[in-house]
Amino acid sequence: MSGSIDAERTRELARRRRELAPDAEAAFRAFGQAVFKDGALPAGTKQLIAVAVAHVTQCPWCIRGHTKAALREGATRAQLMEAIWVAAEMRAGGAYAHALLALDEAGEPGGGGHEGEQG
Numbered sequence: 001m002s003g004s005i006d007a008e009r010t011r012e013l014a015r016r017r018r019e020l021a022p023d024a025e026a027a028f029r030a031f032g033q034a035v036f037k038d039g040a041l042p043a044g045t046k047q048l049i050a051v052a053v054a055h056v057t058q059c060p061w062c063i064r065g066h067t068k069a070a071l072r073e074g075a076t077r078a079q080l081m082e083a084i085w086v087a088a089e090m091r092a093g094g095a096y097a098h099a100l101l102a103l104d105e106a107g108e109p110g111g112g113g114h115e116g117e118q119g
Contacts, residue, residue, distance in 0.1 A: 044073030052087035
């Protein structure tokens with residue numbers, strides 16, 4: 001599966017981004033290096049977290065980059081899938097939990113909700 005990302009175009013755009021804002025680019029790279037180095041969490045665990053978050057934010061570049069980094073740090077394919085399933089549950093869980101907000105806004109049955117509603 002090659003995906004729909006044009007690698008050559010992406011490289012060109014990244015080059016232009018660096019040229020247009022070199023200081024911000026350097027700061028962002030330094031930030032990423034600091035975040036992903038070993039600390040209280042090992043670098044490999046951080047990369048698995050990043051893979052999960054990348055799926056929730058739906059960033060194809062992040063998915064590819066952090067998957068490669070996680071594998072380099074020793075993650076297994078099973079660990080990658082488990083992290084992705086955690087992300088899927090959290091994404092679905094958000095909708096499940098936010099149902100409470102909709103129910104709260106709708107009010108109590110017979111007390112301010114829509115006429116003719118059941119339950």
